Amino acid sequence: MAEGRWTYRDAGGIARTAVILLYVDAALSALAAGTALAIGPENFWGDGVGLFQLARFLIQIATAIVVLIWLYRANANVRALGADDMMGSPGLGVGWFFIPLANLFMPYMTVRDIWKASAKPKDWQAERAPAAILIWWLLWITGGIIGVIVFRIEMEYGFKTAPPEALWLSLGSDLIWVAASLLLAWIVRNVQAMQASAWPASVY
Amino acid sequence: MATTIIDGTIEEAVIKRRRKLGSVFTRILFRLDDGTTKTWAKAVAANDVADSLKPGTRGRFYLYTAIDHRGIHGLRSADGREIYGFGKQNEIVSLVIFVVSALTVALSVAALGDAPLLAAILLVLSIPMYFLYRNTRVQAERQFQADAGYRPPAA
Numbered sequence: 001m002a003e004g005r006w007t008y009r010d011a012g013g014i015a016r017t018a019v020i021l022l023y024v025d026a027a028l029s030a031l032a033a034g035t036a037l038a039i040g041p042e043n044f045w046g047d048g049v050g051l052f053q054l055a056r057f058l059i060q061i062a063t064a065i066v067v068l069i070w071l072y073r074a075n076a077n078v079r080a081l082g083a084d085d086m087m088g089s090p091g092l093g094v095g096w097f098f099i100p101l102a103n104l105f106m107p108y109m110t111v112r113d114i115w116k117a118s119a120k121p122k123d124w125q126a127e128r129a130p131a132a133i134l135i136w137w138l139l140w141i142t143g144g145i146i147g148v149i150v151f152r153i154e155m156e157y158g159f160k161t162a163p164p165e166a167l168w169l170s171l172g173s174d175l176i177w178v179a180a181s182l183l184l185a186w187i188v189r190n191v192q193a194m195q196a197s198a199w200p201a202s203v204y
Numbered sequence: 205m206a207t208t209i210i211d212g213t214i215e216e217a218v219i220k221r222r223r224k225l226g227s228v229f230t231r232i233l234f235r236l237d238d239g240t241t242k243t244w245a246k247a248v249a250a251n252d253v254a255d256s257l258k259p260g261t262r263g264r265f266y267l268y269t270a271i272d273h274r275g276i277h278g279l280r281s282a283d284g285r286e287i288y289g290f291g292k293q294n295e296i297v298s299l300v301i302f303v304v305s306a307l308t309v310a311l312s313v314a315a316l317g318d319a320p321l322l323a324a325i326l327l328v329l330s331i332p333m334y335f336l337y338r339n340t341r342v343q344a345e346r347q348f349q350a351d352a353g354y355r356p357p358a359a
Contacts, residue, residue: 085208085244087272100325109272126231126243 008080008199011073015192018070019185021063026181028056033174036167067184068094074114074191081198083117083124108137111187118194136183143176206269207277207340207347211356212236213262219254226291227254232276234265248275250289256281263356266348270294270340271333277344282356288348290341298334301326 032052075090087093087109096106112133117124146169153166216233232244244267249257253276263281266288268274278288305327309319 085206085267085269085274087269099329101322101329106272123241123243125245126233 006076006080008077009073010196010199011070011077012192012196014066014070014073015188018063018066018188021059021066022181022185022188025056025059025063026178026185028052028059029174029177029181032056033171033178036171036174063181067188068097070188070192071110071114074118074195075110077195077199078114078117078121078124081117081121081195083121085125086117087113104141108134111137115187115191115194118191118198121198132183133187136180136187139176139180139183143173143180146170146173146176207344208267208269209264209347209351210234210236210242210267211264212242214257214259215241216259217257222251222254224251225293226250229254229257232257244274244276246274248273248291248293250277250291252289253278253287256285256287264351264354266344266351268340268344270337278348280351280354280356282358284355288345290344292341294337295334295341298330298337302330302334305330 072090072094075086075093079086079090093107093110093114096110097103099106112129113124115129115133116127119127150166150170150173153169154162157163157166212234214232215235216231218230218232220228220230222228227249229247229249230245232247234242234244236242247267256279257276261279261281263279263283263285265276266278267276273294275291277290278286280286305323308323309327312319312323
């Protein structure tokens with residue numbers, strides 16, 4: 001099925017991988033937060049924690065790459081389904097994440113529009129997107145900003161000697177990250193399901 | 205940026221505000237000739253064009269999108285009207301941002317020896333923004349002219 005220059009390509013496999021990675025990411029963040037709560041953030045940096053954080057970082061990188069690939073595909077697929085008036089291009093939809101200032105709001109608008117266009121491709125602008133998308137984005141931004149602050153403090157003081165306030169911030173960032181990852185997994189699953197139902201040959 | 209042509213009838217046109225430089229519609233609902241509907245939400249139009257976007261207007265409509273802006277730049281109606289208009293507000297805003305941020309960066313470097321990050325980012329972003337909006341206007345104008353021979357069938 002093709003509409004204009006876009007061709008529908010099933011993104012079920014990429015979506016499944018993205019959802020699994022987001023669940024793993026959420027579980028690792030919850031584990032980090034739970035451990036810090038159980039033993040106190042000031043005692044968190046014991047043996048093996050560095051390795052755990054490295055593994056978590058690598059999972060987050062892998063998750064980001066797979067989610068962005070899925071975002072590109074989902075954006076291209078709604079165009080193939082008939083949403084010929086989407087904002088920018090699928091490539092720009094991914095590019096917004098890397099453009100300063102624009103990355104504070106344009107990724108949210110891209111995901112929101114993909115949701116709306118997946119629900120009703122030919123006349124998507126009148127559709128309403130769930131508030132969960134805005135909540136996800138606010139959590140994502142907040143978690144990211146806190147994460148950068150914590151990282152800078154830890155770079156300044158060293159991981160094991162960072163002030164307790166930084167560790168409590170890190171705990172907060174982890175909890176926010178859990179919610180953001182679970183919400184994004186929910187968004188990916190639902191968008192993929194809507195696109196699959198609009199394209200009967202797709203199986204998810 | 206993209207331009208689109210649709211053939212149909214306006215069923216609903218909800219105007220949000222009208223200013224000297226143009227009008228903003230909350231939404232315009234079209235009934236396309238194939239029977240489906242298409243909504244154009246948060247759309248801008250030059251006032252000449254906006255004045256003709258009323259329920260019942262039938263014909264060919266010329267639409268555009270640029271980043272997160274969308275609008276209607278022309279129509280050829282079944283009753284023989286042929287109207288084109290494209291606001292330059294976004295181009296002007298991009299130029300103003302460029303000039304203000306360039307001055308801020310230049311003065312800061314001269315006075316303090318350092319450029320503020322926000323002004324530097326805005327300076328860099330304003331250049332592609334300006335050309336994107338300008339190219340959209342040029343593309344919209346070409347699209348409308350290329351379709352000059354079209355006359356919508358009478359009802």
